Every structure is written in C-alpha cells, then in structure tokens.
Amino acid sequence: MLDRMFTSEALEEALWILKNEFPMAVWETVYVTVLATLFAIVLGLPLGVLLVAGEKNGVLPLPAPVMSVLNVIINLLRSVPFLILMILVFPLTRLIVGTSVGTVASIVPLVIAAFPFVARLVESSLREVNPNIIEAAQSMGASPMQIICKVMLPESVPSLISNATIAITTILGYSAMSGIIGGGGLGQIAINYGYYRYRYLVMVIAVVLLILIVQIFQTVGTTLAVKSDKRIKKK
Amino acid sequence: MIEIRNLTKTFTTSADDGTQTTFDALKDVSLTVGDGDIYGIIGMSGAGKSTLVRCINMLERPTEGQVLIDGVDVGALKPKELREIRRDVTMIFQGFNLLMQRTCLANITFPLELSGMKRSDAKKKARELLETVGLPDKANAYPAQLSGGQQQRIAIARALATNPRVLLCDEATSALDPNTTHAILELIRKINRELGITVIIITHQMSVVEEVCSHVAILDEGHVVEMGEVAEVFANPKSDAAKRLVYPNAGDGHDDDAEKSAGIAAAARSGERVLRIVFNGSHSTDKPFITQMAIDTGIAANILYASTRCLGDRVFGDMLLGIPDDPVCLETVRGYFAKDADIIMEEVIKEDDHA
Numbered sequence: 043m044l045d046r047m048f049t050s051e052a053l054e055e056a057l058w059i060l061k062n063e064f065p066m067a068v069w070e071t072v073y074v075t076v077l078a079t080l081f082a083i084v085l086g087l088p089l090g091v092l093l094v095a096g097e098k099n100g101v102l103p104l105p106a107p108v109m110s111v112l113n114v115i116i117n118l119l120r121s122v123p124f125l126i127l128m129i130l131v132f133p134l135t136r137l138i139v140g141t142s143v144g145t146v147a148s149i150v151p152l153v154i155a156a157f158p159f160v161a162r163l164v165e166s167s168l169r170e171v172n173p174n175i176i177e178a179a180q181s182m183g184a185s186p187m188q189i190i191c192k193v194m195l196p197e198s199v200p201s202l203i204s205n206a207t208i209a210i211t212t213i214l215g216y217s218a219m220s221g222i223i224g225g226g227g228l229g230q231i232a233i234n235y236g237y238y239r240y241r242y243l244v245m246v247i248a249v250v251l252l253i254l255i256v257q258i259f260q261t262v263g264t265t266l267a268v269k270s271d272k273r274i275k276k277k
Numbered sequence: 278m279i280e281i282r283n284l285t286k287t288f289t290t291s292a293d294d295g296t297q298t299t300f301d302a303l304k305d306v307s308l309t310v311g312d313g314d315i316y317g318i319i320g321m322s323g324a325g326k327s328t329l330v331r332c333i334n335m336l337e338r339p340t341e342g343q344v345l346i347d348g349v350d351v352g353a354l355k356p357k358e359l360r361e362i363r364r365d366v367t368m369i370f371q372g373f374n375l376l377m378q379r380t381c382l383a384n385i386t387f388p389l390e391l392s393g394m395k396r397s398d399a400k401k402k403a404r405e406l407l408e409t410v411g412l413p414d415k416a417n418a419y420p421a422q423l424s425g426g427q428q429q430r431i432a433i434a435r436a437l438a439t440n441p442r443v444l445l446c447d448e449a450t451s452a453l454d455p456n457t458t459h460a461i462l463e464l465i466r467k468i469n470r471e472l473g474i475t476v477i478i479i480t481h482q483m484s485v486v487e488e489v490c491s492h493v494a495i496l497d498e499g500h501v502v503e504m505g506e507v508a509e510v511f512a513n514p515k516s517d518a519a520k521r522l523v524y525p526n527a528g529d530g531h532d533d534d535a536e537k538s539a540g541i542a543a544a545a546r547s548g549e550r551v552l553r554i555v556f557n558g559s560h561s562t563d564k565p566f567i568t569q570m571a572i573d574t575g576i577a578a579n580i581l582y583a584s585t586r587c588l589g590d591r592v593f594g595d596m597l598l599g600i601p602d603d604p605v606c607l608e609t610v611r612g613y614f615a616k617d618a619d620i621i622m623e624e625v626i627k628e629d630d631h632a
Contacts, residue, residue, distance in 0.1 A: 178374035181334055182388040182439070183363035185356075192390070197378050272419040273377045 047243045056243040063231060068251060070145050071227035075214045075255075078149050082156035082209065089116070089157070090164025095190055101176065102186040116158040124155050124216050128223055145226030148217065156213050163205035167198040200271035207263025211256050218252060228252050279310040279333065279443065279475070284342035286328050302328040303339070304499040310492070312442075315469050315476045317490035317507070319483070319522060324496040326479045330445050333477065334366050335359055346443070364392060367436035371448035373428040375420040375435070381407070382416040385434045392439060399438075406434035410464060426457035433464060437472070444468065446478045450485055458482075462489045483522050487511070487587070495519045508558055511586070512593045523586075540581030540597050541625060549579060549599035550607060551625040556585055556592040559619035567598070574609050576600055597625065 092112065096104035122130065128151040132142040135150040171194050179193045195202070218229030228248045236245020268274065286303040302325045310316045320326050331337035333344055335351055344351045351362060367388070375384050382403050389399035407413045410430040420428050429449060436444055446465065450458040466489050469476050478490060486493050486507060493511070494504035497518035503510050514523045544551045571577050578598040585594030600606050607624065614622040 172372075172374070174370060174372050174374045175376060177336060178368070178370060179387075179391075181336055181363060181368040181445075182391060182435075183360035184391050185360060188391055192387070193376065197376060199378060270378075272379075273421045 047246075052241065052243050055241065056247060059231070059235065059241075059244050060247060064228075064247070064251065067226070067228045067231050067248070068255070071214070071217060071229070071252070071255065074145060074149055074152065074217045074220075074225070074227060075210060078152035078156060078217065079206070079210045079213050081149070081153040082160045082213065083206065085153065085157035086160025087164050089161035090168065091190055091194070093161060093165040094168040094194070095186065101180075101189045101194075116161055119154065119158040120162070122155075124151070124219055125222070127151055127155050128220060143224040148220035148223065148225030152213055152216055152220065155216060156209060159212065160205075160209050163209055164202065167201040167205050168194050170201050171197045200267045200273075203263060203267040203270060207260055207267070210259050210263070214252070214256060214259065228255075278312055278345075278347060279308075279477070280343075280345040281306060281308040281310075281329075281333070282343045282345065283307055284329070284332055284339050284344065286325070286332060286337065287340045301499050303332070306342070306496075306499070306501050308494055308501065308504065310475060310477060312475055313469070313473055314492050315466070315478065315490045317478045317480060317486035317493040318496055319480055319486050319493060320496035320518070321481060321521075323498075324518075325499040326481075326496055327447055329496065330368075330447050330477060330479045333443075333445060334363050334368065364388065364439040365441050366443040366445065367439060367441040368445040368447060369429065369432045369436050369449045371451045373420070373425070373432045373452075375428055375431060377420055380417050380419055381412070381423070381431045384420065384431055385438055388435060388438045402438060403434070406437055409437065409468075410434045424457075425453050426461060429453065429457075429461055430464065433461075433468070437468065437474075441474060443475045443477065446476065446480075448479055448481070451480065451482065455484075458485070459488070465489060495522065508591055508593075512558060537582050537597060540599075544579070544581055544597075544599035547599070548602050550602045551581065552578075552598045552600060552607075552610065553623050553625050554596045554598060554614065555621040555623075556594055556596070557619045557621060558591040558593060559617050567596075570610070570613055574613055576606055576610060578610070591619075 089112070092104065093109075093116075094100060095102040096109050096112075098106070119127075128148075131151045131154050134154070135142045135147050138150055139147045141147050175197060176189055176193055179189050184193065217225065217227060218232065219225075221227065221229030221231070221233045224230065228251055232245045232248035232252075235241035236248065284303050284306040285301065288300045288302055289297050290300070291297050306325075306329060308316075308318075318326050318329060328337055332339045333346075333351070335344075335354075339352065346362065346366060349362070351359070354362060375381075376387060379387065382400065385403035385406055386396075386399040389402060390396075394402075404413070404416065407416055410433055412427060412430050412434075415423065415427065415431070420431065423431065432449075433444075444465070449465075450461050453461060462485060465476055465478070468474055469489075476489075478485060480486060490507050492505065493507045494501050495510070495516065495518050496502070497516070502516040503514065503519045510519065511523050514520045541551050567578055567580060578600050580596065581599050582597040583594070585592050585596060587593075598610075600610060611622060614620050
C-alpha cells in the first residue's frame with residue numbers, strides 16, 4: 043500500500059484533487075455538519091429540557107407514561123446504527139428534500155440520528171444545575187417556565203457549550219459516513235478515491251482534513267465554554 | 278403574623294422490594310410568630326427544622342395542618358397566588374444559592390425580573406440594596422469572586438428586593454466563621470429593626486439564637502418541646518433537648534458539681550466564707566460586676582466558680598464567691614447585691630458547720 047502511495051503519478055493526482063475537489067468537499071462537510079447540528083439542537087434542546095423538567099420531582103412534572111414514551115423513543119433512535127438509519131429514513135428524506143441522495147439529503151438522517159443524542163447531552167447538562175439554586179428560585183416565586191429559561195438553561199451554559207462541541211464533532215464523523223449514500227464532502231472523497239479506487243494518498247489527505255476540522259471545532263468549543271463560565275475566578 | 282397549626286409532615290420512601298417506610302419529620306407542630314419578631318427555631322440535625330421552614334412557604338407540602346400568614350391559608354392557595362405570596366415571604370439559605378452565571382446586581386434584580394418589574398427600576402432598586410448590605414462596589418462581580426459572608430449579603434439583598442414582610446433564614450450562618458456570622462446577624466437585626474421585617478431563623482447554633490432572637494422554639498425529633506421568649510426558655514430549660522442545647526458540655530467530662538465542690542473546698546482551706554450568687558436575668562453585662570463591688574465596698578471577692586450566660590443584654594447563671602470570714606463583710610456584700618432584684622445571694626454553709 044505504502045509503495046503505491048507515493049509514486050509520482052499518485053502525488054500528481056492527489057495534488058490535482060487537492061486543488062480542484064477538496065475546497066468544495068471541505069465546504070460541504072462544514073455546512074452539512076453545522077446545519078445538521080443546528081437542526082439537531084432545535085429538536086434536541088426542548089426534548090432534553092422535558093427529560094429533566096418533566097420528571098416526578100422536576101419543575102414541570104409530566105405524566106409518567108409520557109416520560110416513558112419519550113425515553114423509549116430516544117433510546118430506540120440512539121440504538122440504530124447510523125448506516126442503517128440513513129437507509130431507513132430514505133422515505134422521510136424524499137418527503138422533505140425531494141431526493142434521498144446528495145449532500146442536502148444527507149442532512150435529514152444526520153438530524154434524525156443526532157437529535158436524540160443532543161437531547162441526552164442537554165439532559166446531562168441540566169442535571170448538573172445545583173438543585174438548591176432551583177429551590178431558591180422557587181422560593182422567590184418563579185414559575186416553571188421562568189425556572190427553565192432563567193435558571194436551568196443560563197446556569198448550565200458552559201456545560202451546554204461543551205456538550206454542543208461533542209455533538210458537532212460526532213455529527214462531523216457521521217457526515218463523513220454519509221459519503222456512502224452520496225452525501226458529498228470529505229467522506230465521499232475518502233470513499234470514492236481511497237476505498238473504491240485505491241488512491242490511498244487521497245484518502246489520507248481527506249482523513250487529515252477531517253482531523254483538522256475536528257480540532258478546530260473542539261478548540262473553539264472549549265475556549266467558549268471556559269470563557270462563558272463565571273464560576274471560574276477571574277481577577 | 279404567622280400561625281402554624283398542627284403541622285405534620287410524613288415522608289414515605291419506597292424500598293426496592295416494594296415495602297414502604299414512613300418517617301415523621303414533623304409531628305403536630307404549632308407555633309405563632311408575631312409581627313416584628315425574630316423567631317429562632319433551634320434543634321439538632323434531623324429535628325425537622327428545615328422541613329418546618331419549607332412548609333411555611335410551601336416548598337414542602339405539609340401532610341396535615343395549616344400555615345396561616347396574616348390569616349391566609351398558604352396551603353390552600355392556587356399556584357399563581359402562592360408564587361405571589363412567596364415574594365412576601367422570602368428566604369436565604371445555608372449555601373447562599375446565588376445564580377453563579379449572573380453578576381451580583383443581576384442576582385438581586387432576579388426576583389424583580391420574575392415579577393415583571395421594568396429593568397431600569399429593578400437595577401435602581403438593586404443598587405440601593407447593595408448599599409443596604411454594605412457591598413456597593415460588588416455590582417458587577419460574580420458570586421464566585423466573593424467570600425461566603427459577601428455571598429450571603431448578596432443573598433440577603435436578593436431576598437429583600439421584593440419588599441417582603443417575612444424573611445426565612447435556613448441555617449443562613451452555618452457555613453460562615455464566627456466573625457462573619459456575627460456580622461450577618463447584625464445585618465439581620467438591622468433589617469428587622471429598620472424595615473420591620475419579621476424574621477424566622479432556623480439554626481442548630483445556640484449562639485445565633487442568643488445573639489439576635491426574641492423568641493425561640495426548640496424542636497426535637499419533629500416535636501416542639503419548648504417555646505417562648507428566649508430569656509425565659511434559656512434561663513430555665515425544662516426539656517432534655519433544651520438542656521442539651523443550653524448546657525452542651527454537661528455529661529461529657531465537664532462536671533459542674535465537682536467544680537463547685539472543689540471551689541468550696543479551696544475556700545474552706547483558706548478560711549473564706551462562700552457565697553452563691555444567682556443571676557436571674559439582671560442587666561449587668563455592661564459592667565464588670567464583681568470588680569465594681571470590690572471597688573465600691575473594698576471587699577476583694579475570690580471567684581471560685583462561675584457559669585453564666587448572656588442572653589441579649591441579660592445575664593443568667595450562677596457564681597461562687599469567696600469572701601473574708603467576717604460578719605460585717607457578709608452584710609456589706611448582702612446589701613450590695615440586694616440593690617438588684619434579679620440577683621439572689623445566699624451563703625453556702627461550710628462542710629464543718631454541718632457536723
């Protein structure tokens with residue numbers, strides 16, 4: 043494998059692809075990941091809030107059967123492997139996007155796979171909020187909605203940012219996988235050139251770029267999380 | 278006025294095998310807190326104090342009984358009405374419970390935001406309150422940057438924001454050192470006097486009750502075992518729980534009787550006459566009593582034993598004095614103590630007189 047990787051033809055081909063195909067692929071990967079993450083948060087955040095607030099001792103208790111159904115749905119969606127989920131949601135993708143292949147179409151299965159994950163992350167962030175602070179807000183006459191919007195969410199912002207970073211890097215990984223169904227982006231290049239046509243150098247470049255993007259997301263996320271945390275003493 | 282009527286709170290816990298165990302945190306508790314009182318509720322851990330105070334603003338629903346605030350049955354209120362009354366009966370906590378991601382100013386405006394007050398008005402009010410609690414320069418600091426005492430001051434300012442009639446303090450000084458505790462209690466006393474806010478203090482510290490409370494209820498295993506004015510209850514504790522609180526050292530190596538006998542024996546050896554002085558709430562904490570007597574009468578008394586306690590500005594307890602064995606001396610001292618009706622003096626008969 044290695045001896046074929048660095049022949050002059052292979053290098054020339056890789057450079058050509060790097061110049062002509064990678065910029066577009068990086069852009070596709072980033073925008074699919076960011077959009078999918080945003081949609082996943084839109085669905086997952088309220089769901090995560092319900093998981094915590096709706097508990098028996100929560101601020102907005104929901105009937106126990108409702109909570110059970112929510113939990114079962116989330117666990118079910120989370121247990122289906124992404125590769126299979128992509129195929130299972132073809133009909134839904136066709137309904138929403140009009141087609142089940144292509145870069146835009148890959149957003150739908152990404153969101154379906156990611157929002158239950160995001161809901162669990164939000165749940166864990168909100169559980170970190172000191173229950174005594176919630177009690178204090180109750181003692182001041184806060185309504186359940188006020189507690190959610192003015193106490194639970196703002197108090198867990200640093201943790202929510204950290205978890206959003208985990209979500210976006212995970213979704214980035216999934217988006218690369220969606221190259222299999224013509225999802226576009228770096229994943230598609232890696233599969234098309236590297237796996238189907240044995241252009242290992244191209245594959246390696248695609249993987250290195252994915253690693254770089256993950257690094258950037260993670261660094262930005264960690265910095266924001268630390269900056270936003272007022273519990274850290276600053277002079 | 279806050280009336281607590283026959284309050285009972287039973288917690289039920291289900292074990293894994295389905296059996297239920299019940300625990301009575303409060304049993305038939307009745308109390309009346311008058312307007313303007315500083316009412317202490319004291320007890321050991323697990324006595325039900327925190328449960329009791331949480332029943333006052335319905336953070337905890339009582340199993341039986343009622344809480345009436347100015348005649349309104351708090352337990353019967355609709356959620357919205359309850360939220361409104363909670364702006365009238367605010368609370369501070371052992372752990373301060375400030376919003377850690379908000380500045381101090383924003384913490385104080387928080388209850389005003391909840392009630393829908395205009396932002397600029399809320400900020401103005403918050404700045405006034407920062408002055409009241411003595412931290413005007415901490416408006417833009419975050420709670421994590423403050424010491425415990427400062428955090429509790431911010432919590433007090435937050436609790437005062439909605440102009441409450443009642444302030445509930447749940448172990449508000451238990452996490453603070455003695456000096457800070459003293460400063461916070463001073464602030465609470467000031468609030469009580471200047472703003473006329475009724476204060477209910479939950480604590481396990483005798484010193485807290487002694488320092489600021491006008492009334493006290495002693496809670497033991499969910500029961501109120503004694504209540505009344507602080508001076509009365511502490512001067513003459515009747516229940517075992519009260520005695521444990523007032524004389525915390527009794528029974529663990531600190532033997533009052535032995536100390537007294539030793540004092541008397543020492544006096545007998547040096548040929549002194551022994552007098553027992555009982556302070557029954559005399560207003561004498563501000564003067565050095567025995568020294569003053571020595572100056573006024575010229576009699577140098579020897580303090581053989583003393584166990585006195587100051588409650589507010591009054592003294593309780595007793596003391597053994599040795600004075601020269603001389604009838605004139607005895608009469609002078611007797612005359613001196615007779616001037617204060619709250620001091621009783623008696624002569625301790627020497628052992629050899631019995632024989």
